[in-house]
Amino acid sequence: MIPAMPATTSVSARQASAAALRLGRLAAMGAVAVLILVAGVWASWGTAQHVMLTKGRESGTIAVTRCGADTCSGPYTPVSEGSTARAEVVIEKTVAVRKGETYAVVVKPSSDEVVRSGPAGILYAWVPLGGALLLASVVVAGGLGRTRGAWVMAGAGVVLLTAAFVTI
Numbered sequence: 001m002i003p004a005m006p007a008t009t010s011v012s013a014r015q016a017s018a019a020a021l022r023l024g025r026l027a028a029m030g031a032v033a034v035l036i037l038v039a040g041v042w043a044s045w046g047t048a049q050h051v052m053l054t055k056g057r058e059s060g061t062i063a064v065t066r067c068g069a070d071t072c073s074g075p076y077t078p079v080s081e082g083s084t085a086r087a088e089v090v091i092e093k094t095v096a097v098r099k100g101e102t103y104a105v106v107v108k109p110s111s112d113e114v115v116r117s118g119p120a121g122i123l124y125a126w127v128p129l130g131g132a133l134l135l136a137s138v139v140v141a142g143g144l145g146r147t148r149g150a151w152v153m154a155g156a157g158v159v160l161l162t163a164a165f166v167t168i
Contacts, residue, residue: 026144028143029142036132036136041129050108051116051125053098053105057080057109058078059081059106060077060079060105061076061080061102061103062077062102062105063102064100070083072092074088076088076114077109089105089107089112090114091115096116103116104116105117120167124164129157129160130156131157133157134154137154
């Protein structure tokens, strides 16, 4: 016959197990939330670095004359010193780029690709982070149980996406 364990031992073992599971869930959900936010920053930084760190970069305007499936192109007129005019540069075709319009742009180094500059370009570059904030807020609320923090994250994401939509 197996001797019976005292009731206090089984209760404390259950409490320890519950605490370990709770800690594991918080660690896993925290890691997922951080991963989502890092991915949003990573996706945004590819374009944002050209728009935000403009010192030493060529800046000017593009008059969009042609649009294909994924890109638009047109002549580049320099604004900054040291920038050279180009007969044709390429800009990514998005809802923010229309044929016949002129946009302020920054030239990506060692290429004929340009990205929008100014407030519209900065906000548009950070749109992936806005989406990541919205997605991570769901993880923070549901997985971590931090509703106040989730509302702040969701609000920041909505403000960023709305500002980008309005300026573009």
